[in-house]
Amino acid sequence: MDIDDKREYIQNFSLDNCAHGNQGYNRVLLQLFGYTGHGKSTFINSCKYVVDDGQYKVYARVASAENKPETMIRNSYQLTETITLVDNRGCVTMNKDETGEICAQLGNFPPLDTEVKWFHTYTDILTTVLESERNNQFTDFIVPVFVYSARKQIAGSEADELKALLNLAQKITGILPTVVLTNKLTVNLHHITEKFRVMGVKLFPLENYTEEDHVRTREKHGDLIKCLHEIIKEVEFNMKMKRDPVAERIDRKRILCQLAHDRDMEKQKEEMMSSFRALEEKSQRKTGPCTQQ
Ligand SMILES: Nc1nc2c(ncn2[C@@H]2O[C@H](COP(=O)(O)OP(=O)(O)OP(=O)(O)O)[C@@H](O)[C@H]2O)c(=O)[nH]1
Ligand SMILES: [Mg+2]
Incomplete structure (x- = not known):
């Protein structure tokens, strides 16, 4: 398949044409996630550019620098009739x-196209889960896409943190996350791809188009289209199984509430331990150091 065939496949992909029909899903949601400044918004603009095959346009606002957080709203961008990027x-x-x-x-619990605030307690998460009844987001087929910049190093402990995050994403969505490695024209590439490869994820190193540099190249177009094509082929594969979007949504609620509960218990334990230590130190200061007999 050449680039044009793959683009056509992406453009024409419809859940209705899957092995068992749409099974109650009406949209594929490519859920981009990751650290700030790694190129999520830039990837969205690049995807729109290669799939629409028209002029380069800025759809998702991009940070002026890698270390300036930009996206605070969970915006969605329609890529094709069936596929939406978040x-x-x-x-x-x-x-x-x-x-x-x-x-x-x-x-997919917080509503789309509204501001995201960080949670602090179990009650916050529970509220979001309950509020999500207002929107109809259980009809989305969710695909997790982790965006990471090859410019960043992965130190030993960070690799464990990343692996834990990818596992969590798989647990909550039921789909193994795809990793998009931006800034592939970097000297670190080999080192960083090895780190991800041992995690067993599907990895797509690519160079995003940017506002400053969007001269079409076969390589950039090819990498971006290949990545999207593989993601959608994976959706088609997963749709060969009998699925139930409502049951999946209930499972996600259970996992999220359990996670929030565990985190709260952990935090309470840490707070208790630190106030216990503070009390101990205070009482030691009062009695003074032990005198030897
Ligand atoms: N050269 C090059 N620059 C990139 C690439 N991907 C992203 N950038 C640049 O990296 C910076 C951050 O990109 P964003 O797309 O805003 O990152 P983000 O992940 O959306 O960040 P937040 O919205 O803060 O979470 C911008 O200046 C982009 O132009 C790439 O593949 N190559
Ligand atoms: Mg952004």
């Missing part, structure tokens, strides 16, 4: 509140 809010570090929020976004 620019989820990126996180700066992977703390307990942010992983909870990422899971809520990946589970």
